[in-house]
Each structure stands twice: as C-alpha cells, then as structure tokens.
Amino acid sequence: MVLEGVEHPRYRTALLELAGEGNQEAEPPLSSRDNEHLLALAILGARQNGGNVTLEGTMHNLYFMRDQQVCTDQGMVMGRMATPERQREGTLTRIALSALGAGPVGLIRRGHLEGGDFIPAGTFALLGYGSRTDREGADALLWSGSGFEEVAVVREPVHPLINGADPMVSMHLDTYCNLAGDGVVVGNQALLDRAEVQVLASDGGRYRPTGWEGSLSEYLKEKDFSIVPVTTLEQLCYAPNFLCVRDRECIAIDTGLVAQAVIKRLQRRATSRPGIYGRLLAEVEEDYRKLRQDAEFFPFKKEVYAEGLEMVPIDLHNATGGYGGAHCMTCPIRRG
Template sequence: MPNWTVASETGRLAEVLVCPPDHYRWLPTNAVARRSLGAGRQPGRAALAAQHAELCDALARAGATVHRLPPQPHLPYMAYTRDPVVVTHRGPVLCQLERPQRRGEYAHHLEWHQAQGSAMWRLSSAGTLEGGDVHILRPGLAVVGASGGRTDRAGAEQFAGWLRAEGWEVRIEPFDEHFLHLDLLFCMAAPGLAVACTEALPDDFLAWLRARAIRVLPTTYREAMALAGNILSLGAGRVVSARASARLNAALRAEGLEVLDPDLSLFAAGGGGPHCLTCPLRREEPDAG
C-alpha cells in the first residue's frame, strides 16, 4: 500500500497525479472559462497536449514521480486533478464536487486509488468540498476556502473538523464565488511565503497570515483572473508558475526560488493553472529526511 501523505503545500513533491487532457475543452462553469468561450473558440488538441507535457516535464525534472489518471471522454475537466481528492497528513480525502459537469470524476479517482492499493482516510459527505479550496500551509495549520459556489460551509466544516480532531488549527475563509476556488487568490510558494491577491482577500485574513509568520507576495485582481497566482510549490526552493506570469515570476526569483515556467495559457483560459492541474500524492518534509 502506498504511503501517500501531504503535511504541507511546501514539502518536497515526491509523487503527483495528473490527467492527460485528451478530452479537455472549455466549459462555461466559471467566469474565466465563460470569458474565453465568448471569443467563440476552443483549444486545439495538439496544443493542449504540448502544454500539458511541458508541465509534466517540469514536475519530472524536479524529481517528482508523475502518475497519470486515465482521461474519460464525458469528463473534460478531469485534467484539473486538484479538486476531487485532497491528500492530507493522514492520507487521501475523497471530495464532493459541486458542478454537475464534474461530479462523475470522483468514481475514476476512487477506482484509480483502489487499483494502487491506496485507501481513503475520509470521504466528504456534508455539503460540497473541492481540493482547490484546501490549503495545508504547514504541518498543523490549514485554511479552507468556502465560497458556497464550489466548497460550501458544511463541506469546509466537516473537513476542518477532521483536522482539528488531529490537533490542527484550521481557518475557514469565506470569499466570493466569482473567484472559483481559493487557489485563484492564494497559494503557498515556500515555507513562510505565499502568493495572494491582496486586492480581493480581506485584511483580517492577511493579518492572520502575518500573525503566523507567512509573508505574502501580492498579485492584482487582473493577475488573479489570469491564474497568475495559481502556482505549485515543488519544495526545496522550486516552484512551478505559468510562463505568462512574468511579473510574479520575477518576484519569486527575487526571493531566491527557482521558477519552472511552462506555457499553460490554454488551461488558464479554462480556469486553471499548475496548482489546479496537479494532485500531490506525497510530499517530504525537511525533517523527514
């Protein structure tokens, strides 16, 4: 049985799950995708495959084992593997997706985990819960976004309760569903360093982060809606950030981080970036060797 656990968003990424975009297309399920669809076009299959391959190459170059979930033709947003399952310090949690177009994804994630011998630690059963709203800041500290549009209060409280029973501090952060998931507004970059849309996040949340020694690199509303802040920490001083996020990437490099910057513009136009496109299965914390 694999030992798949994640105790923070910034531990060294050792194993990760992606899904090839064989059937990916933009769906009118979020503000970003609706804007893209307004132009009357869809992304090409070859271009999507090339961009996804860039992402997978970056993950592999950073030393992560890349697992692939078989795509299904009736579930075009399976490429965003972040949402159906969240891996915690105790193992995977099966989420409950809100959008009808995505609800069937749970079955294929569950089957895949079962085939690998991976057991779910918990199953979401109250309200809705989506992985893009769950942020494990460091061991013992997490925040769960609850817009009501994807993760609702009941789903967030159930998940938070499981972690609190383990002695964790968990904040539930309300935000406007216009922003899809919390990871459009906030992502960890490195231990003690986050990227956050300070124009949209409330002052009390930013103060809460400061009180817990988490600094913020700010993004603007425009950058957030272009998925600039939707980054993936690889641990060990590395981060994946989309090539189009030039200003943010310069700021990350100024912090001493190595930035791997694949072109993910077609996925960003559908409402997702490197954080959305990956489900970390195992991370190694520094003190774990």
C-alpha cells in the same frame, strides 16, 4: 491507473456502474466489454440508443485533478464536487488512487468539498469555502480526515471591483492565495484583505473556535508569512495557482503569455455587462500597461527574486482557458 485499479472486481463494478448510466439497454451488454472500453464510455459520457451514440456528461474537466479529493495529514479524503458536470469524476480518481495504494481514509457525504480550497502548511491548514466548497463540506472534512493542530477557515471574498459577484474570479482558495515555501505566500492583496478567517483549534479530536477572527492577510502576517503580491490581472491569469514541488521551488504559469487572452475574455464580459465588470476591466488594462512597461509579469518579479523563490515558468496558454493552472492540474497522493 484506473485500468490497474479495475483489476479488482470491486472497482470494475464501480466503473461498470459509471459507464452504464443511460446504457442499461446497450447491446452487447456492458458487462461483456473490456475495461478500456468501459473507461472510454465513462469519460466521454457516451450514451447508446440503438445505432446512435450521443455524448452526455463528458468529463471535460478531468484534467483538473486537484479538486476531486483532498490530501490531508491523515491521507486522502474524497470530496463532493459542487457542479453537476463534475460530480462523476470522483469515482474514477478513487479507483486510480486505490491502485496507487492511496485509497481514501474518508469520504464527504454531505455538503460540497473541492481540493482547490485546501492548503496545508505544516501544523496548520487553510480551508476555504464559498461558491464551490461550502461550509457544510468544510466542516465534514474537519470531522472525517484532518489532524492539524489548527485550521483557518477562509470565506471566499468578492472582488471589490466587481459590482455583484462572479464566482469564477476566486472560486477556489488556490486561485488567489498559495504557499511558495516556508514563510512565503503569493496572493492578490485586495482578495487577501477581504477574505474573512475564523481560526479553529483541535481539542480532543474536535475543532473549536479559538475566538480569532480577521482577514486572511492579517492571519498570514501573524504566522510570520511574507506576502509576494500579484496584480488583479496576474491573479486572473492564475499566477497564484502554481505547483510548489519543494521549499521555494515552484512550477508557475508565465502570466505574460496568457494575459492578452484573459483581457479579451474580460472585455467581452464588460461589453455585455459594463455595470458589473467595467471597473475590473479598467484595472486589468492598467495592470497590463504597467507590467509590460516594467517587464515584470509573474513570475518575473523583483519580489519573487527578493524572497529567493525559484519559479520555473511554463506556457499554459490553452489549459488555463478551463479556469485553472499548474496547482489545479495536479493531485498529491501523500504528505511528507
């Protein structure tokens, strides 16, 4: 879709600028090269220096297509990525979305906003902030591209078993909480209980505090959502990061296939920093023992079946190593 988009001179210029970072002296000049070549240069971060080519700023996270933009009830809003290695991705996704006829209705110019921190739920939405999306970026979204009657602004929680903070454990809202259908949430209870919520309501085009404050679990219960709980291990395996394709029908990670890799990664961290990760590792290893004994790795859980959820499990053993699942790897282009 990027190649279709750059048929428009405006977007070819954008791609040319992206590919040209560090390549101003390239021979032959980039302006004479075809679009496929420019796209490869941009994604690889290729830099030409005489006869040598180096790769700097490769877009190795581009397969996580959720984060560069947010699909609100008003349309696409282009975000601002928090980490330097991902900041260039938005230019490419904007070109592709424009080629699909889903060009952005808004652009975040201050703070940081990433799509994994936004979950719509009909007339209201959940909007997370913390280590990736910050409060300034969240507020910018409310000003530029949201028409929801109510928005629950959710502060990223710190896991109670970590002595300190590790933003990779719950870096986005959709890594510990996700909607599986009307009235059903899948989430890790410890994090839902510690995620602080402030409720805002739309008032004449502006969002104002309603005065309601509490935990995310309390808020969801007030909205009459039932909660399908996942263990700490399943949460670290990105169980909540499923893709809901229609009401109560989802594509989910088979956490049993990735659990051992997650445990080994945590064991390495706990070996070098036992004071930070020791309690978390002990919990995860006990989760594994129980889940294996009961044969209840998500999504094969009695709570899932009790809610009538259809979870199609897939093996994302390798892809989850980049810290994300099916939800992170997809980009919606319009709300129904």
